[in-house]
Amino acid sequence: MEEVAPIVRMVGIEKHFNNVAVLKGVNLDIRPGEVHVLLGENGAGKSTLMKILTGIHEPTGGEIVLDGVSHPLVTPREASEAGISIIYQELSVINELSALENLFVGRLPVKRRLGVPVVDWKLMETEARSIIGRLGLGGLDLHKPVGEMPIAHRQIIEIAKSLMKNVRVLVMDEPTSSLTSVETERLFALVRQLKAEGTAVLFISHKLDEVREIGDTFSVLKDGVSTGHGRIADYTNDDLVRMMVGRVVKQRFLAEGSIDRTSMPVLKVENVTSADRKRVRDVSFEVHHGEVLGFAGLVGSGRTDLMNCLFGAERRAGGRIILNGADITPNNPVEAVKSGMAYLTENRRQTGFTPNFTIEGNIAVTKSVKDAPLRGTWGLVDRKAERAVAEEQRRQLSIRCAGIDQSILELSGGNQQKVLVGKWMSIAPSVIIFDEPTRGIDVGAKSQIHEIIRALANAGKAVIMVSSELPEILAVCDRVAVFRNGRIMDTLDGATATEESILSVAMRDGK
Secondary structure: OOOOOOOEEEEEEEEEEOOEEEEEEEEEEEOOOOEEEEEOOOOOOHHHHHHHHOOOOOOOEEEEEEOOEEEOOOOHHHHHHOOEEEEOOOOOOOOOOEHHHHHOOOOOOEEEEOOEEEEOHHHHHHHHHHHHHHOOOOOOOOOOEHHHOOHHHHHHHHHHHHHOOOOOEEEEEOOOOOOOHHHHHHHHHHHHHHHHOOOEEEEEOOOHHHHHHHOOEEEEEEOOEEEEEEEHHHOOHHHHHHHHHOOOOOOOOOOOOOOOOOOOOOEEEEEEEEOOOOOOOOEEEEEOOOOEEEEEOOOOOOHHHHHHHHOOOOOEEEEEEEEOOEEOOOOOHHHHHHHOEEEEOOOHHHHHOOOOOEHHHHHHHHHHHHHOHHHHHHHOOOHHHHHHHHHHHHHHOOOOOOOOOOEHHHOOHHHHHHHHHHHHHOOOOOEEEEEOOOOOOOHHHHHHHHHHHHHHHHOOOEEEEEOOOHHHHHHHOOEEEEEEOOEEEEEEEOOOOOHHHHHHHHOOOOO
16 A cells, blocks of 8 residues: 655754754654644753744754655744644633634634624634534533633644644644543544544654554654654554653552551541532542542543642632640631641642742742741841752752853753652651642653652651543542542542542432
């Protein structure tokens, strides 16, 4: 069978930044009607290669061939005219605008009324309903500000925005990072439809199970060099991981011994209810020494709302949080921190780190809030101690960086997440909450984060982990609390739970 000619060929692509080689002679073919998966650790060069494809970066060497025509570089306009569209991992939706307005940013259709051009809102809504319906969100309120929607819905709006163009090559950078398994299946159904229509899909993901499910072919980058390519069916997951990281990565991180649940729990939650009495309803649970308790459930089930209530970030209508036998029910995050709680939120860029701070600044800030006079205001902090703490966390967590004075924005996603872990470990909390701890990070860094989570539990911390990735829940959690409509529907044993059993409870009928 004759091989289909590629829409795009990237030949010998090189890219240098300040005399540092980021890409070193990379080749990549993108063919119509094929899902090509691009694999590699964070920092391998995937994003740089995509920015060259879409015209954001100019290559140092090599060429891009579009429909048989060679280009030493491609401008953003040429990429768009060639039908190349990209959906970035960091969403570019405008939170203050409605979903409808986001879908038509920069291309509002107009009609003439009494000779005056006016926006054709009816046409916009018709086209938007059609594309949103294809993505399984036909009931979405198109007039609601995007900032008030769940991250999963914002991601789907981003995907819809790209599909509304005449796309021939669709690049998806971690498109399922904010989606549940059900929403991921809807997305995959759409990808298969696009593939059947002849669209080329370049799929970037760290989730090997979904890579195997949706991908046809693959290319691997490591340190800016192509280390493998071929048909996915011809290789095992271990083969792919070895190409990416050079070693076999550990997959299971459950407690090695038995957990004593007869002793006093580290954390006890009693009858916590959110202020609206809807998102979180009468929730009670315990976490014991050496235990990781996972929270699974569909997006919108109330898992993050519960974590916010526990940490004092959202008002409660009632309930108690008991830590090591003492009632510490916090009214705000500062009280939670001072009582021994820590919380890695689901969106590290928006609510995790401070982007204009260095690594040192991000690690030291929480300790200053907890320990320094007047919560660290008016400069009443010990800079020497701050540097010592930051350096200790950098060493213990193996944060890859030029030094603690480096900007956190210059780090990979996995190393940014390690900085946030260090920020909380610097205050020696008794309980730590991880909400989507490995979203958007590569398999090697993900394994390291899982090892850190297990080490914290082994050290006697109470660990709670919220994740939309069921394989991650099963890999790390000793018990799994399945959340639905603001309540724990059931708690399963992590050693015997399966994806099917968790989904069965998550989708169970009940109020």
